[in-house]
Amino acid sequence: MLGIIEQMKEKMQRSEVYKSIFRHNYQDTQRNRALQIVDNVFLHLHPVRISRHATNIGFTWGMGGITFLLFIVLTVTGVILMFYYRPAAEYAYDDMKYLMNDVAFGPLMRNMHRWAAHAMVITVMLHMFRVFLTGSYKAPRQFNWVVGVLLLTLTFLLSFTGYLLPWDQLSIWAVTVGTNMARATPLLGHEGPFGPELGMRIDNDVRFVLLGGTQVGPPTLLRFYVLHCIFLPLVAGIFMIVHFWRVRKDGGISGPGESKSP
Amino acid sequence: MEHLLKIISKPDNIPIVFLLVLVVFYTWYGFKQAIANDRAGTPLEASMSDKVQVWPYLVRVEFLAALLVMVILTFWSFLLDAPLEEPANPALTPNPSKAPWYFLGLQEILVYFDPWIAGVLIPTLIIVGLCVIPYIDINPKGNGYYTFKERRFAVTTFCFGFIVLWVALIILGTFFRGPGWNLFVPWEEWDTHRVVALTNVDFSEFFFGVPTRLVDDSLNPLGMIIGSVTILLWYGLGVAYYFWKKGTEVIQKLGLVRYSIVAFLFLTMMSMTVKIVLRIGLNIKYILVTPWFNV
Ligand code: HEM
Numbered sequence: 001m002l003g004i005i006e007q008m009k010e011k012m013q014r015s016e017v018y019k020s021i022f023r024h025n026y027q028d029t030q031r032n033r034a035l036q037i038v039d040n041v042f043l044h045l046h047p048v049r050i051s052r053h054a055t056n057i058g059f060t061w062g063m064g065g066i067t068f069l070l071f072i073v074l075t076v077t078g079v080i081l082m083f084y085y086r087p088a089a090e091y092a093y094d095d096m097k098y099l100m101n102d103v104a105f106g107p108l109m110r111n112m113h114r115w116a117a118h119a120m121v122i123t124v125m126l127h128m129f130r131v132f133l134t135g136s137y138k139a140p141r142q143f144n145w146v147v148g149v150l151l152l153t154l155t156f157l158l159s160f161t162g163y164l165l166p167w168d169q170l171s172i173w174a175v176t177v178g179t180n181m182a183r184a185t186p187l188l189g190h191e192g193p194f195g196p197e198l199g200m201r202i203d204n205d206v207r208f209v210l211l212g213g214t215q216v217g218p219p220t221l222l223r224f225y226v227l228h229c230i231f232l233p234l235v236a237g238i239f240m241i242v243h244f245w246r247v248r249k250d251g252g253i254s255g256p257g258e259s260k261s262p
Numbered sequence: 263m264e265h266l267l268k269i270i271s272k273p274d275n276i277p278i279v280f281l282l283v284l285v286v287f288y289t290w291y292g293f294k295q296a297i298a299n300d301r302a303g304t305p306l307e308a309s310m311s312d313k314v315q316v317w318p319y320l321v322r323v324e325f326l327a328a329l330l331v332m333v334i335l336t337f338w339s340f341l342l343d344a345p346l347e348e349p350a351n352p353a354l355t356p357n358p359s360k361a362p363w364y365f366l367g368l369q370e371i372l373v374y375f376d377p378w379i380a381g382v383l384i385p386t387l388i389i390v391g392l393c394v395i396p397y398i399d400i401n402p403k404g405n406g407y408y409t410f411k412e413r414r415f416a417v418t419t420f421c422f423g424f425i426v427l428w429v430a431l432i433i434l435g436t437f438f439r440g441p442g443w444n445l446f447v448p449w450e451e452w453d454t455h456r457v458v459a460l461t462n463v464d465f466s467e468f469f470f471g472v473p474t475r476l477v478d479d480s481l482n483p484l485g486m487i488i489g490s491v492t493i494l495l496w497y498g499l500g501v502a503y504y505f506w507k508k509g510t511e512v513i514q515k516l517g518l519v520r521y522s523i524v525a526f527l528f529l530t531m532m533s534m535t536v537k538i539v540l541r542i543g544l545n546i547k548y549i550l551v552t553p554w555f556n557v
Contacts, residue, residue: 036317046316053310055320058295061288062327069328073335093349100346111339118277119335121364125281125424126288132395132420133292135404135413142396149392156364163362170274172350177361177369181381192378193555215352254406256308 045244047252054253059134063127067155068240070120075233077113085165087225089218092167117159124155136254144246147239154236161228167221175224176216182207266448269437273345278363278436285429289421295408296417305407357441357454366435367428373443374537376556384534391527395420398520419528427534445542462547465489465540474551481551489550493557496533500525 012018013025024035034048053059084103085095099106128148131137137145164175182205183191189207190200202214212219247253269275299305314320361369371380403412410417438445440452466472466488474485504521507513513521540546550557 030315033315033317037321043317043321046320049313049315050320051311052314052319053307055314055323056307056310057323057327058291059307062323065324066327066331069331070335073332089350096346100343107343108339111342111344112335114344115277115338115342116335118274119280122277122281122284125428126284128392129285129288129424130292132424133296133417134406134408135416136406137396138399138402138405139396145396146393149389152392153389159364160362166344166346167350168345168347169350169354169356170345170347172352173356173359174362177359178365181368181372181377184377185382186378189378189382192382217352255311256305256405256407257311 045248047248050252051255051257053255060253061126061130063123063130067120067123067127070116070123071236071240073116074113074120077109077116078229078233080109081113082229087165087222089167089221092165092221096166096168117162121155121159124152128152134254138254141246141250141254144243144250147243147246151236151239151243154232154239158228158232158236161224161232164216164221164224165228172216175220179207179210179216182210263449265451266437269448273342274363275436276342278432281429282433285425289425292408293410296410299408300411305409307407358439358443360435360439363432363436366439367431370431370435370439371534374534374541378555379557387527387530391531394523394527398516398524400515400520419531423531427531462541462545464551465492465546465549468544468546474548481553486550486552489548489557492549497526497529500529 023039024032026032037043037046037048081099084099084106086092096110099110131145131148160175160178164171183189183202185192185195185206187194187198188200188205189195190202190205192200195205202208208214210220210223211217212223270279295306299307360366368380368385371384374380375384399413399416401413401416403409404416437448440446440450441454442456442458444456444458446452464474464485466482466485467474470488472482472485472488474482476482500522503525504513504518516524537549548556
């Protein structure tokens with residue numbers, strides 16, 4: 001019996017179909033370990049070999065990776081939420097109620113989306129804190145730190161625009177408080193220094209552009225929805241690609257070896 | 263006590279509790295490694311610079327970390343529902359109205375500065391300031407390992423900004439700010455009708471007895487002069503320090519342009535602290551009042 005299974009396995013592994021999918025076998029050899037990384041589109045984000053301290057969770061805290069994982073979780077759960085949600089003031093709140101009460105696994109999806117979003121804000125700040133403490137922004141990684149700061153900003157904006165979407169008291173007032181500041185933008189806000197002198201009114205300044213109205217209303221909901229679901233994730237995704245690429249190009253995770261030969 | 267529990271157990275405030283615990287833990291942990299490295303002379307990371315294969319040595323760590331995060335997230339999502347309050351009602355302003363927790367530091371700054379400074383200028387300076395860090399910190403030491411001894415100023419300044427001016431203000435905004443944005447102790451019931459008498463005075467009046475406004479309610483030029491001079495003196499500290507330390511190697515290497523940026527950002531950041539202390543401690547509202555803006 002066992003012999004037959006062995007035979008079948010061998011036969012399968014020699015078949016054209018199998019070989020076309022898996023390019024190497026699974027014996028634990030140095031070569032296969034390398035191929036495992038290089039032959040896999042997702043894993044080949046990594047180099048084949050890295051210095052041992054970079055695998056030490058005590059050094060990186062794993063926070064960059066966790067931030068990325070949470071971003072993926074948010075993308076998956078976010079797509080599912082989009083099936084049930086319409087970004088119009090007359091539907092948004094009811095869609096949320098429906099999702100929370102009548103959709104199978106609806107509450108789980110929404111909760112995961114919400115808590116992963118909060119968690120991502122926390123982990124991205126901790127990631128920055130780690131990168132600072134290990135001085136990893138120093139040459140040659142200066143620019144990747146700048147990319148990181150943009151990612152930090154985008155993470156805040158993603159979280160902030162998403163906050164409005166449930167269209168309940170909590171969301172519109174938090175967003176009202178947050179966007180009220182834009183009134184006071186110098187030159188471009190109707191309450192900012194030199195704004196009125198430049199002809200800014202409540203119905204034509206930056207805040208008006210952002211909200212699509214003089215207060216947080218249905219047009220704001222649509223704008224934030226589009227920003228939240230399309231524009232910001234796209235931009236953040238692009239910057240993440242740049243960020244990871246640069247981690248590789250700058251010589252992998254920083255370590256003490258390099259600083260001696262600046 | 264009951265009230266504190268009520269704030270903590272608001273679903274959207276749970277992350278702040280996580281944040282607090284994690285920041286305390288990682289600060290301790292980061293400094294522990296820094297001090298151990300400083301004591302040892304050569305950093306621990308240097309003894310681990312041999313190469314290993316990513317499969318399995320890194321991939322397995324990533325896998326376990328992902329597993330752990332997913333387990334925590336799943337439990338969290340089963341146990342606690344995301345909040346959904348009453349439907350949006352533009353006519354009904356809640357008191358207090360708070361921004362999402364990660365912006366509470368900025369909302370807190372609104373107490374001390376004009377909206378255009380707190381809401382626009384300071385956020386811009388934070389982002390720009392963070393971006394220029396790699397270009398103004400030209401100390402080649404401490405690249406790729408934990409250390410405190412080799413970068414005292416950099417580490418102290420960043421920790422002060424992050425822990426005190428960002429995280430602590432978030433905590434303050436969540437637990438200590440109630441209706442009317444008044445200060446409450448966390449276990450104190452929020453009294454919506456509490457009115458705090460405005461006893462604020464401006465800087466020139468407090469220290470020099472020069473009122474901000476004259477009898478006819480126009481601005482007092484003397485007050486404006488005192489205010490402007492005070493601000494000039496504050497930034498003058500940076501100039502004075504430059505001339506005092508000009509000969510040192512650090513300043514020489516930094517050069518005038520980089521030094522000016524460092525001094526400006528540092529003094530601006532510290533002025534937040536000064537204004538918070540003046541306001542909460544001495545009820546001093548503005549340093550300088552002008553017809554166009556107040557500082
Ligand atoms: C969406 C946000 C972000 C993601 C997904 C992300 C992801 C990552 C990952 C996976 C790494 C590899 C090492 C590690 O895990 O620590 C990394 C490294 C790095 N990150 Fe980020 N990051 C983000 C935001 C930031 C921010 C806010 C900063 C700083 C302001 C930053 C600066 C850096 C730098 C300088 C490195 C190289 C570190 C080294 O070589 O030791 N990143 N990032």
